Amino acid sequence: MTDILGRHLLVEFYGCLPETLDSVTSIESHMNAAALACGATIVQSTFHRFEPWGVSGVVVIAESHLAIHTWPEYGYASVDLYTCGAHIEPLVAYEHLRLMLGARQTEVQQIQRGNLGYIRSLPLIHTPQNPDLDTAILKGGTFA
Amino acid sequence: MTDILGRHLLVEFYGCLPETLDSVTSIESHMNAAALACGATIVQSTFHRFEPWGVSGVVVIAESHLAIHTWPEYGYASVDLYTCGAHIEPLVAYEHLRLMLGARQTEVQQIQRGNLGYIRSLPLIHTPQNPDLDTAILKGGTFA
Numbered sequence: 001m002t003d004i005l006g007r008h009l010l011v012e013f014y015g016c017l018p019e020t021l022d023s024v025t026s027i028e029s030h031m032n033a034a035a036l037a038c039g040a041t042i043v044q045s046t047f048h049r050f051e052p053w054g055v056s057g058v059v060v061i062a063e064s065h066l067a068i069h070t071w072p073e074y075g076y077a078s079v080d081l082y083t084c085g086a087h088i089e090p091l092v093a094y095e096h097l098r099l100m101l102g103a104r105q106t107e108v109q110q111i112q113r114g115n116l117g118y119i120r121s122l123p124l125i126h127t128p129q130n131p132d133l134d135t136a137i138l139k140g141g142t143f144a
Numbered sequence: 145m146t147d148i149l150g151r152h153l154l155v156e157f158y159g160c161l162p163e164t165l166d167s168v169t170s171i172e173s174h175m176n177a178a179a180l181a182c183g184a185t186i187v188q189s190t191f192h193r194f195e196p197w198g199v200s201g202v203v204v205i206a207e208s209h210l211a212i213h214t215w216p217e218y219g220y221a222s223v224d225l226y227t228c229g230a231h232i233e234p235l236v237a238y239e240h241l242r243l244m245l246g247a248r249q250t251e252v253q254q255i256q257r258g259n260l261g262y263i264r265s266l267p268l269i270h271t272p273q274n275p276d277l278d279t280a281i282l283k284g285g286t287f288a
Contacts, residue, residue, distance in 0.1 A: 005215065006222060010152065015266050026169065046188050046204060056209065058202045060190060064213050065202060069228075071149065072260065073242055075266070078150060078257045080224070086214075109255065111154055113222045114215065122159050122249065123220070 004071055005114030009081040010092045015104030016077055021070035024049040030100040034067055034093035035059045063088050145279045150208055153225040153234045160221055165214035168193040174244040179210055198275030201232035207232050218237030221245055
């Protein structure tokens with residue numbers, strides 16, 4: 001398995017409930033609940049309803065982001081579930097949203113983001129200072 | 145060519161300038177400029193810097209969203225450029241960010257979002273009302 005920084009699920013939800021897709025209150029509630037369900041920490045949510053219909057929204061999480069765009073007139077929602085770290089399971093968020101949106105058909109692609117093997121193979125031009133490391137050195141301590 | 149609702153570029157920027165990646169002010173400025181450069185209408189931007197380093201941010205646009213997550217310690221940024229409509233060219237945003245972040249290596253995948261052919265093949269369970277259409281009918285006018 002490739003050593004990666006993030007997992008990104010690109011989800012197409014087809015045949016969803018149009019009323020749900022057109023309600024900014026419902027969509028924001030379901031997206032925030034999906035973030036919490038998969039173990040993420042919410043940093044900020046922003047949601048908007050467009051005229052004559054449709055909702056867009058993003059939940060920035062400490063572990064990347066969840067995003068949604070809805071087309072109520074087509075019963076379609078496109079969802080991104082992008083997470084980093086070993087303690088988050090984006091498929092839990094997927095399953096929560098599938099049920100809440102009433103999706104009858106779904107397509108899911110998983111894309112790996114940030115190939116660490118490739119990153120390590122590049123010559124470093126600069127390494128940012130690590131204040132924890134500096135503090136450890138100043139205190140004569142160690143830094144794992 | 146498949147009839148789709150959106151184009152989604154998933155971009156890996158490697159070998160970027162760490163100082164730029166760690167500056168929330170720079171990242172927000174570059175992302176907003178990228179959105180405008182490609183012809184998008186900005187609805188809302190939200191950006192955050194994490195400790196000890198790294199920036200996450202999203203620009204919600206009327207035509208979907210642009211998102212970024214940076215790992216200054218790796219010189220790496222993952223960027224999503226998701227746009228809808230014929231008047232937006234996400235590759236312009238890509239090129240703007242490539243230059244501003246000083247990326248030495250990039251990977252780009254383009255994913256098609258929302259297959260309209262598939263949507264049209266599904267039986268409709270409900271069509272939302274179209275207030276413009278209603279108005280046109282009430283006025284005895286036409287609605288293209």
